[in-house]
Structures are given as C-alpha cells and as structure tokens.
Amino acid sequence: MELGLAGRVAVVSGGASNIGRAISLALAAEGASVAILDLDAEQAERVAGTARSCGAGDALAVRADITDPGGLAAAVAAVTDGMGPVEVLVNNAGWARRSRFLDQDPAESLKLIEINLIGTMNLTRAVLPAMVKRRSGSVVSIGSDAGRIGEKQEGAYGAAKAGVISLSKTLAREYGRSGVRFNVVCPGATVPDLPEHVSGSSLWNQEEYSVYRDPATQDAIARHYPLGRLGRPEDVAGAVCFLASERAAFITGQTLSVSGGYTMS
Numbered sequence: 001m002e003l004g005l006a007g008r009v010a011v012v013s014g015g016a017s018n019i020g021r022a023i024s025l026a027l028a029a030e031g032a033s034v035a036i037l038d039l040d041a042e043q044a045e046r047v048a049g050t051a052r053s054c055g056a057g058d059a060l061a062v063r064a065d066i067t068d069p070g071g072l073a074a075a076v077a078a079v080t081d082g083m084g085p086v087e088v089l090v091n092n093a094g095w096a097r098r099s100r101f102l103d104q105d106p107a108e109s110l111k112l113i114e115i116n117l118i119g120t121m122n123l124t125r126a127v128l129p130a131m132v133k134r135r136s137g138s139v140v141s142i143g144s145d146a147g148r149i150g151e152k153q154e155g156a157y158g159a160a161k162a163g164v165i166s167l168s169k170t171l172a173r174e175y176g177r178s179g180v181r182f183n184v185v186c187p188g189a190t191v192p193d194l195p196e197h198v199s200g201s202s203l204w205n206q207e208e209y210s211v212y213r214d215p216a217t218q219d220a221i222a223r224h225y226p227l228g229r230l231g232r233p234e235d236v237a238g239a240v241c242f243l244a245s246e247r248a249a250f251i252t253g254q255t256l257s258v259s260g261g262y263t264m265s
C-alpha cells in the first residue's frame, strides 16, 4: 500500500531508542523527512544518519526535553526552519518504573506523569497551532496496554498512559474540523533487538528491566499473548506509519493495541 508519506515532515519524540528508533526509520523508509527529538543527542544523530541512508527525504537530530515547554518551542522552530512545517507528530518519548503503588516514592510517580502525560501535552501544544493553521496534521501518541487495562506495578505509569488516551480523544473531538487527527498506539512488551538500538536515557538501561532480556521471562510473557510472542519495534512502527498517513484519513480518536492480542476491546 502506498502510504503517501514521502516528503512529509514528521517529528518523533524519543526517536533515538527502541520503538521510537523503529518509528523514525520506518517513516524514513517511506520517504518522510524525520526529526528525531530526544534527550540523547548523540544517539539521535546516529539514528538520523541511519534514516538518511534508508531513504528519508531529510533527517534531523534535535536535542530536547519534552518536560521543558520553552526548549520545545525552540526545538520545533528549528525543525520548521530546517525542514518545513510539521505534518506528523509522534508522541513516543516515555519513561517507566515498576513498583507497587505504596512502595513508589511520590516524586517518582510525579516524574512518570510529567514525562508520559505532561510531556505529551507540551509537545502537542508546541506543534498543534501550526497544524490547525494549515488545517492538516496527524498526531499519533504511544500509549500502553497498562493504560487500557491496568497492570500490576504500573499505577502511575498506567494512569499517565490512560491520560494520553483520554487527551487524544478530546483533541480528536476539538480539532477534527481543523483537519487534525489524533490516535494512540499501545504496544505490548517490546524488548530492544540490540543494545545499540537503545539510547543512553532509555528505560531499558534500568537494572529492573534486564529481566526482560531473559528468554524464560520472555516465554512467560508470550504465553499471555494470543500470537505467542513478544512485540518487535517494527510491529509498532507499521501501525504508527499507517495512522500517520492519509490512508487513515477517516480514523481519529482511536486506540490501537499492537500487543499480539493481549488486549482486546
């Protein structure tokens, strides 16, 4: 299917690592111009280099923190100056920390909400006015099945992701007539393929996530997935490219799980 993304300008937050990296490269392979916005500037630059070599119209690495609205305004201005107006926004940057609710330091809960929900709001605020002005745009945010069904040890994280889903539905209603669509993709467990595919600030560098690299743990998780395996970053990237594209022109306010059937509704 021709997605028609060639020449489109896309911003991918957290585009330097794992799922965001795969999304950036998939958009690049469709010929889009991709801005890889991340805390880790060096890894973002490496992904931008790979994006250029796999067909991107253009690729730009931009160091920015989605919890800093002032910095985001400058980052989006740099993208617009360098590549043109942003037509696709992928709110992918996120952070996770596993802990039972009462065991989690409230400051940690706040950080999870600040990055996953407030960060998504901040970047959307920085990009949306120009989309509304041009009466065209597609925003795809990365949620989580934890935000749909609730998962043990993911209280604040899941609440933030549920917030991303609710926010996207509201924005879909508010800005549909302005030509802007909002959808959410919820990955299941998606372990990085290779250590060099994660950034220095990836959640996968945390000790508590090393267990997911253990084949026995992966088998145990896969048993809960009707399709019998864990997710791959490319699985998520395919869904994001479709929703970002004009092929999804009549789809807005939707939440799509890419988790092998783990969550159905």
Ligand SMILES: NC(=O)c1ccc[n+]([C@@H]2O[C@H](COP(=O)([O-])OP(=O)(O)OC[C@H]3O[C@@H](n4cnc5c(N)ncnc54)[C@H](O)[C@@H]3O)[C@@H](O)[C@H]2O)c1
Pocket: 013, 014, 015, 016, 017, 018, 019, 020, 037, 038, 039, 040, 064, 065, 066, 067, 092, 093, 094, 095, 096, 115, 119, 142, 143, 144, 145, 186, 187, 188, 189, 190, 191, 198, 199, 200, 201, 202, 203, 204
């Ligand atoms: N991998 C999974 O199993 C899984 C499952 C469900 C949902 N998700 C969601 O998918 C998204 C990507 O996950 P991943 O596994 O690729 O994570 P990751 O940690 O490997 O990558 C996230 C990227 O976001 C960047 N980032 C974090 N905070 C930032 C900030 N304040 N400003 C700018 N960039 C920031 C990091 O530097 C990193 O490069 C996240 O939103 C995550 O919550 C992942």
